[in-house]
Amino acid sequence: MVAARLDRKSVSGLRALLATMNVAPGRVDAANPLVPFGKLENLHFARFVILDDPTLDAIRLYGLPRQEYPLYLAFTCDFDGAKPAFLADLAHCAGPGLRRVFSFCEDFPDGADLLQWMRDHDLPVAANYVNWRGRTMKQVREEARLRQAIDSYLDLNASALEGRTAEQVRAQVRAFVDAEIAAGRLTLTPPVPAPLGERIGNAFHLIGGALLIGVLIWGALPLLLIIRLRENTEPVYAPRPDPAQARALAEIEDYEFTNQFSAVGSWKPGLVRRWMVRFILLVIDWTVRHWPFTKGLLARVLTIQCARWVYLDNSKRVFFATSYDGSLDSYNDDFINKVAFGLNVVFANGIGYPATRWLLQGGAKDEQKFKYFLRRHQLPTEVWYNAHPSMAAVELERNSRIRQGLEAAALSDEAAREWVQLL
Amino acid sequence: MPSTSIDAKDVQGLARFGYKLLTEACYLLLRIRDRAAARAWCAVAPVASAELQDPPPVVAMQVAFTYAGLEELGLPSGVLAGFSAEFQNGMAGEANRSRRLGDVGENAPGKWWWGGGENDPHLVVMLFAMPGKLEEFRRTVQAGDWDAAFELIQRLDTADMRGREPFGFKDGISQPEFDWNAMPGVESSQITYTNQVAAGEFLLGYVNEYGKYTDRPLVDSTDRRAADLPDAEDVPAKKDAGRNGTYLVMRTLEQDVQGFWKFLAGQTGPDPGAREQLAERMVGRTTEGQPLAQLSAGRIPGIDPKDDLNRFTFDQDPDGTRCPFGAHIRRANPRNTDYPNRPTSWLARIWTQLGFASKGFRTDIMASTRFHRILRRGREYAPGLALSPPAPSLPADDPKPGLHFLCLNANIVRQFEFVQNAWLMSTKFDGLCGESDPLLGNRAPIGDGRSTDNFTIPRQGGVRRSIAGLPQFISVRGGAYFFMPGIRALRYFSRAGESNG
Numbered sequence: 001m002v003a004a005r006l007d008r009k010s011v012s013g014l015r016a017l018l019a020t021m022n023v024a025p026g027r028v029d030a031a032n033p034l035v036p037f038g039k040l041e042n043l044h045f046a047r048f049v050i051l052d053d054p055t056l057d058a059i060r061l062y063g064l065p066r067q068e069y070p071l072y073l074a075f076t077c078d079f080d081g082a083k084p085a086f087l088a089d090l091a092h093c094a095g096p097g098l099r100r101v102f103s104f105c106e107d108f109p110d111g112a113d114l115l116q117w118m119r120d121h122d123l124p125v126a127a128n129y130v131n132w133r134g135r136t137m138k139q140v141r142e143e144a145r146l147r148q149a150i151d152s153y154l155d156l157n158a159s160a161l162e163g164r165t166a167e168q169v170r171a172q173v174r175a176f177v178d179a180e181i182a183a184g185r186l187t188l189t190p191p192v193p194a195p196l197g198e199r200i201g202n203a204f205h206l207i208g209g210a211l212l213i214g215v216l217i218w219g220a221l222p223l224l225l226i227i228r229l230r231e232n233t234e235p236v237y238a239p240r241p242d243p244a245q246a247r248a249l250a251e252i253e254d255y256e257f258t259n260q261f262s263a264v265g266s267w268k269p270g271l272v273r274r275w276m277v278r279f280i281l282l283v284i285d286w287t288v289r290h291w292p293f294t295k296g297l298l299a300r301v302l303t304i305q306c307a308r309w310v311y312l313d314n315s316k317r318v319f320f321a322t323s324y325d326g327s328l329d330s331y332n333d334d335f336i337n338k339v340a341f342g343l344n345v346v347f348a349n350g351i352g353y354p355a356t357r358w359l360l361q362g363g364a365k366d367e368q369k370f371k372y373f374l375r376r377h378q379l380p381t382e383v384w385y386n387a388h389p390s391m392a393a394v395e396l397e398r399n400s401r402i403r404q405g406l407e408a409a410a411l412s413d414e415a416a417r418e419w420v421q422l423l
Numbered sequence: 424m425p426s427t428s429i430d431a432k433d434v435q436g437l438a439r440f441g442y443k444l445l446t447e448a449c450y451l452l453l454r455i456r457d458r459a460a461a462r463a464w465c466a467v468a469p470v471a472s473a474e475l476q477d478p479p480p481v482v483a484m485q486v487a488f489t490y491a492g493l494e495e496l497g498l499p500s501g502v503l504a505g506f507s508a509e510f511q512n513g514m515a516g517e518a519n520r521s522r523r524l525g526d527v528g529e530n531a532p533g534k535w536w537w538g539g540g541e542n543d544p545h546l547v548v549m550l551f552a553m554p555g556k557l558e559e560f561r562r563t564v565q566a567g568d569w570d571a572a573f574e575l576i577q578r579l580d581t582a583d584m585r586g587r588e589p590f591g592f593k594d595g596i597s598q599p600e601f602d603w604n605a606m607p608g609v610e611s612s613q614i615t616y617t618n619q620v621a622a623g624e625f626l627l628g629y630v631n632e633y634g635k636y637t638d639r640p641l642v643d644s645t646d647r648r649a650a651d652l653p654d655a656e657d658v659p660a661k662k663d664a665g666r667n668g669t670y671l672v673m674r675t676l677e678q679d680v681q682g683f684w685k686f687l688a689g690q691t692g693p694d695p696g697a698r699e700q701l702a703e704r705m706v707g708r709t710t711e712g713q714p715l716a717q718l719s720a721g722r723i724p725g726i727d728p729k730d731d732l733n734r735f736t737f738d739q740d741p742d743g744t745r746c747p748f749g750a751h752i753r754r755a756n757p758r759n760t761d762y763p764n765r766p767t768s769w770l771a772r773i774w775t776q777l778g779f780a781s782k783g784f785r786t787d788i789m790a791s792t793r794f795h796r797i798l799r800r801g802r803e804y805a806p807g808l809a810l811s812p813p814a815p816s817l818p819a820d821d822p823k824p825g826l827h828f829l830c831l832n833a834n835i836v837r838q839f840e841f842v843q844n845a846w847l848m849s850t851k852f853d854g855l856c857g858e859s860d861p862l863l864g865n866r867a868p869i870g871d872g873r874s875t876d877n878f879t880i881p882r883q884g885g886v887r888r889s890i891a892g893l894p895q896f897i898s899v900r901g902g903a904y905f906f907m908p909g910i911r912a913l914r915y916f917s918r919a920g921e922s923n924g
């Protein structure tokens with residue numbers, strides 16, 4: 001994530017410039033001349049957000065003075081492949097536009113080396129979830145076309161397929177798909193294995209991370225005890241969101257099935273909470289990178305396309321950004337009812353969060369307060385690009401499973417029946 | 424001090440009764456002409472309570488206000504601010520809400536007959552009466568200072584279609600239950616499906632399914648005008664202006680009966696049986712109300728063991744081969760619990776919570792229907808038409824019949840709007856794509872241009888059947904969010920505000 005300081009005086013000008021990338025508030029023009037996102041074939045999601053925290057006064061609940069933090073412009077991208085190659089691509093496609101955008105930042109000198117500047121302002125991501133690790137945009141597009149072709153084939157040949165066994169149906173569909181591929185109407189590019197260097201790095205991260213977590217957990221347990229002792233008395237501050245803020249946020253939501261969410265907030269004062277968060281985000285980052293949350297699920301939730309946490313200002317604050325399926329309320333309900341503990345372990349370390357017990361229980365189960373808390377921390381996403389705006393994460397998964405079943409050499413009768421049910 | 428039972432004499436009757444014996448009904452959509460006269464009416468209006476009566480009443484009157492109406496009554500700003508944001512903004516008040524509810528295109532508020540921002544009602548007075556008694560009752564109600572207080576902007580008439588909606592299906596079969604005489608504890612996690620829901624889901628001032636009190640307007644106990652209001656159970660030194668009240672969602676839904684059966688005939692050919700069968704797949708019930716899903720062997724709390732129309736879940740139909748995933752009743756209430764696999768041990772529960780129990784994307788795509796239940800109280804309207812189901816050849820049905828959909832809930836966003844948005848209108852419900860509710864869908868294409876006018880019927884051991892090109896069968900013609908106050912709150916409204924301004 002690129003984050004660079006902004007002078008408050010330049011915010012309105014920057015907002016106006018960013019707005020030119022949209023056809024209407026909340027609806028990006030993928031071909032806009034500033035950053036033509038649609039030209040970047042490996043890009044899944046991108047966003048520009050101005051990190052102007054509306055909740056900085058909350059620290060007064062602890063009898064502490066309000067602390068001023070810098071304003072930032074944040075620019076995030078979710079893409080396939082290696083970062084250097086993507087950044088080079090980005091600079092090539094959108095160099096002048098990005099220069100115009102970044103020129104609003106405090107330290108973007110005229111004639112700066114754009115690539116170097118973005119690298120210098122790249123903040124490390126504390127935890128990064130993607131719905132299906134390794135699924136490229138190319139794969140998404142090819143599998144969507146495959147699914148559509150199979151759909152029409154089934155509709156046109158409904159009577160011919162009548163009474164066939166599952167395996168016979170699969171064979172017929174495969175013959176059709178093979179013919180389409182031969183005729184150049186469909187492409188199914190075989191998955192490219194990650195480069196050796198990346199695989200080695202991943203293996204190190206897998207082992208090193210596991211060892212680190214194994215050691216740190218012994219430090220986290222006493223922290224948890226301290227937190228438990230404080231949980232009953234820490235101030236909860238979750239009044240209703242300001243109607244104007246709520247209205248402005250709602251205005252840019254629900255144009256498509258997938259929505260964006262960007263938020264910023266401060267951790268509770270003191271080192272205990274900050275250390276706890278560091279440990280928990282370390283665990284989350286490991287589980288979503290290696291096991292078990294790499295294919296479609298984050299715990300029980302299937303509606304997150306991507307999510308990331310980035311520390312700001314010496315990890316006193318955090319920026320959270322996600323692209324999720326459904327409306328904000330249905331997404332919240334899904335989370336609260338399925339995995340409230342997962343929300344609690346992270347966000348309960350934020351100032352004002354509804355009271356938890358042992359960091360796991362309670363919290364988000366105070367449904368209305370939790371929703372108010374979240375909305376109050378939310379920031380308008382000035383520009384949000386989604387390369388597959390009308391496709392839910394489960395739809396992408398379904399397309400992938402159809403392809404997998406189609407390409408499998410042989411399936412058991414049961415598996416073949418399940419595959420036919422997917423169609 | 425939490426209550427042990429509901430104060431039925433302070434609750435308006437509609438929260439408890441469908442008033443089935445009072446087969447005649449009309450809804451008067453009103454604007455306040457004169458604040459003082461309207462307040463005087465609120466002070467004495469003979470509103471029927473939820474107390475059981477023997478013999479049952481011959482007539483009943485109910486009243487509910489929009490936010491604009493409460494403003495017009497002159498409620499103090501502190502009280503007004505206590506109502507939910509969605510009630511304050513209104514059903515048609517924000518473009519975002521209209522997008523979520525599917526109120527776009529033909530359903531857009533700009534095209535509504537009532538509500539929708541132009542000349543919105545301030546209140547609705549609902550009149551119910553035994554056969555032959557409505558006209559007289561209406562005249563009595565509208566006597567005296569009525570005309571000084573209110574301007575009638577529209578009268579919505581209803582028709583007694585003997586428990587069927589205009590397409591010909593038995594309707595209003597499934598309703599959640601809550602206990603009027605006891606406050607059973609709320610389960611922190613629900614393992615088996617139940618039809619029994621916390622009272623706080625349907626009445627403000629009581630504990631909801633989360634074990635919490637839904638936000639509502641509270642008043643300082645020191646305010647003498649509020650002296651008669653019930654105490655707020657959860658906040659000391661506050662009176663509860665929301666208690667025993669609830670939100671009433673009202674939508675006028677026009678049904679294209681002829682278009683519906685014509686389309687089905689086009690799909691199935693001349694066989695009326697096949698036509699009816701396809702319609703039943705779309706609904707998820709037979710025209711007589713029998714569910715396509717298998718009846719449950721075990722007892723479902725809150726459902727009569729002898730109730731063969733309602734005693735079912737979709738557990739035994741994981742592939743949707745009995746009742747399609749997209750069928751109307753499956754979308755409207757998927758009847759699931761907090762966990763997909765009914766874990767009994769705490770270890771199994773943790774296992775499930777971490778996502779290890781999910782097999783494929785469909786086992787756990789939705790959960791916890793208990794937070795999304797509504798009490799339905801709608802009535803049909805049918806201008807000049809007597810329908811018998813299912814009508815194969817109908818007279819030209821212009822003006823078309825429809826349903827004045829009414830439902831009650833304590834949290835409009837989490838209940839009515841969720842059901843409407845995440846389930847009924849969703850083009851991605853339960854892993855589907857390319858379709859929304861077969862009856863209610865607005866068929867608006869999604870962003871990448873793909874159509875949503877399909878209906879998928881999974882088939883046992885075979886390729887799904889896909890029906891394409893469904894027209895829009897139901898159009899929204901009006902709607903608003905109302906607050907249906909408790910009776911003491913209604914009296915409080917008559918004196919709460921500033922003097923006539």
